[in-house]
Amino acid sequence: MRKNKGKTNTIEKEFMFEFKSGQHHCVLKVPLQFPLRENVNDLHGRIMLLHKIPCFVENDLKNSLVGFIERETLVDYDREAEAALQRLTNGEVDINTLTNSWAKAYSETTLEHARPEEPSWDEDFASVYHELIHSPASETLLNLEHSYFVSVSELISERDMELKKLQERQAAEMDKVMQELGKTLCDQDVNTVAAQHFDAQQVLENKWASELKQVTGIQKQEYQEWVMKLHRDLQNPNNSTINEEIKVQPGQLGEAGEAGARLFEEQRQLEESFTIHLGAQLKTMHNLRLVRSDVLDFCKHRRHSSSGVKLRRLQTALSLYSTSLCGLVLLVDNRVNSYSGIKRDFATVSRECTDFHFPRVDEQLDIIQQVVLYARAQRSSKQREQPGENGGSEDKNKIMDRNSSNILPGEFYITRHSNLSEVHIVFHLCVDDNVRSGNITARDPAIMGLRNILKVCCTHDITTITIPLLLVIQEFKSSLAFPGFMMEMASWDGGISRTVQFLVPQSISEEMFYQLSNMLPQIFRVSSTLTLTSKR
Numbered sequence: 001m002r003k004n005k006g007k008t009n010t011i012e013k014e015f016m017f018e019f020k021s022g023q024h025h026c027v028l029k030v031p032l033q034f035p036l037r038e039n040v041n042d043l044h045g046r047i048m049l050l051h052k053i054p055c056f057v058e059n060d061l062k063n064s065l066v067g068f069i070e071r072e073t074l075v076d077y078d079r080e081a082e083a084a085l086q087r088l089t090n091g092e093v094d095i096n097t098l099t100n101s102w103a104k105a106y107s108e109t110t111l112e113h114a115r116p117e118e119p120s121w122d123e124d125f126a127s128v129y130h131e132l133i134h135s136p137a138s139e140t141l142l143n144l145e146h147s148y149f150v151s152v153s154e155l156i157s158e159r160d161m162e163l164k165k166l167q168e169r170q171a172a173e174m175d176k177v178m179q180e181l182g183k184t185l186c187d188q189d190v191n192t193v194a195a196q197h198f199d200a201q202q203v204l205e206n207k208w209a210s211e212l213k214q215v216t217g218i219q220k221q222e223y224q225e226w227v228m229k230l231h232r233d234l235q236n237p238n239n240s241t242i243n244e245e246i247k248v249q250p251g252q253l254g255e256a257g258e259a260g261a262r263l264f265e266e267q268r269q270l271e272e273s274f275t276i277h278l279g280a281q282l283k284t285m286h287n288l289r290l291v292r293s294d295v296l297d298f299c300k301h302r303r304h305s306s307s308g309v310k311l312r313r314l315q316t317a318l319s320l321y322s323t324s325l326c327g328l329v330l331l332v333d334n335r336v337n338s339y340s341g342i343k344r345d346f347a348t349v350s351r352e353c354t355d356f357h358f359p360r361v362d363e364q365l366d367i368i369q370q371v372v373l374y375a376r377a378q379r380s381s382k383q384r385e386q387p388g389e390n391g392g393s394e395d396k397n398k399i400m401d402r403n404s405s406n407i408l409p410g411e412f413y414i415t416r417h418s419n420l421s422e423v424h425i426v427f428h429l430c431v432d433d434n435v436r437s438g439n440i441t442a443r444d445p446a447i448m449g450l451r452n453i454l455k456v457c458c459t460h461d462i463t464t465i466t467i468p469l470l471l472v473i474q475e476f477k478s479s480l481a482f483p484g485f486m487m488e489m490a491s492w493d494g495g496i497s498r499t500v501q502f503l504v505p506q507s508i509s510e511e512m513f514y515q516l517s518n519m520l521p522q523i524f525r526v527s528s529t530l531t532l533t534s535k536r
Contacts, residue, residue: 013072044065122357126321130322132231137230144223152216166200166204178190220355270510271291274287287499289501290469291503294506299328299350299421300352312422313421316423317418319424322461324461325424325460326462326463327465328425329466330342331446334406336372337369346361347361350419372406408430414426414428465499
């Protein structure tokens with residue numbers, strides 16, 4: 001045993017292992033640095049490789065090496081402990097300083113002695129809102145939220161009207177320019193006018209976006225302050241003004257709009273409901289629904305609400321801070337933004353009503369974009385450190401290298417909302433052209449992404465999930481992966497009943513809808529007990 005002069009607090013010890021190979025008696029001697037800072041399995045493998053140790057003594061070598069390291073490590077601990085006690089006996093260490101440092105370390109690392117975290121404003125507001133929404137003040141809260149929604153809707157209508165007038169004026173101007181093309185004007189003149197039109201639209205859109213952001217910010221601050229004040233007033237039983245504060249204003253939520261509500265009820269959703277029992281021994285009941293509706297209908301608020309719509313909105317508010325959340329799966333492309341397609345439509349709907357609890361959808365997407373960039377950088381760094389383990393992921397690496405801010409098919413990101421009519425959580429699942437064209441198999445990344453979404457639902461109290469049937473209907477024809485996922489749910493969540501809604505678009509005919517509804521019992525009967533309860 002000798003101390004290493006080049007390194008502090010390290011001691012070199014010689015490990016010796018004897019074994020027989022045929023008629024030969026072999027002795028292996030390896031110098032080791034203590035304290036050992038590497039994995040024992042890695043050290044054992046390196047010794048086997050470098051010294052060409054026969055495989056028949058591999059286990060004996062490992063047991064001897066592990067025993068040697070444990071013994072010598074304990075010897076070092078004992079020596080250091082004796083040295084520390086000797087310093088304490090000689091008065092080299094102040095006993096008061098030592099006990100204070102021990103007490104501080106114990107209090108900082110033991111939960112029962114740790115200082116409680118101070119609740120943030122968001123946590124306080126969530127707790128207060130949850131209490132008020134389950135009190136007689138709930139209808140007052142919904143009335144106030146609806147009045148804010150109406151004012152934002154009116155502002156959006158003004159914006160749309162002004163944009164429409166600008167586009168009509170620009171279209172008329174462009175028609176005149178095109179008529180003069182080749183006569184008094186050239187292609188460069190047309191391009192100049194088109195650029196001017198684009199700039200004018202951008203200026204107008206930015207102006208309205210800024211105004212809407214300011215209005216919703218003011219609404220959110222006013223709403224939160226009013227909720228906190230109302231809660232404080234409710235704590236004071238001698239407050240005589242409390243009845244006026246929670247006085248219900250019945251005209252706000254829809255008597256003026258009953259005609260519009262009746263029109264909406266006439267365009268009712270088609271729906272089929274099923275009950276299935278999953279599990280080998282302890283069976284759990286789950287609900288399946290096939291619904292014909294537009295995916296954004298689960299997100300949109302309506303200025304003139306019927307009683308059924310109001311009840312659904314109330315239920316969404318009641319369960320906002322609960323263990324019964326509602327989720328929705330949106331099929332999106334690989335870019336984390338809200339500039340095109342269903343992403344733009346969803347962002348438009350989410351901006352129509354102020355979110356009083358969570359950041360605006362644009363702010364959430366900005367945060368997600370930064371997380372994606374960080375995750376890609378971390379993954380690339382690990383792959384560079386372990387180049388031999390990339391295997392078949394080279395194609396994925398090339399895709400990521402092109403734009404590290406994009407996500408891959410099967411990956412998804414999550415946004416939280418309190419301002420949607422029937423949804424709290426939205427899963428933005430990245431899919432490729434195979435899903436959109438219907439060429440989907442059980443091995444498609446989107447199917448595995450769906451499995452991961454179901455797992456998130458089970459671990460984060462999401463008891464209702466709405467899934468586009470397009471994502472699973474083609475896969476049903478070739479395998480039974482999705483029923484298998486639902487069987488896994490029984491082991492993931494401990495037997496909690498859940499509702500899975502399969503969504504088909506409004507363009508599906510009523511005959512096709514009922515043909516699809518007949519498929520579900522045939523699919524799930526292979527692995528579950530199914531009771532059909534038709535709701536048409």
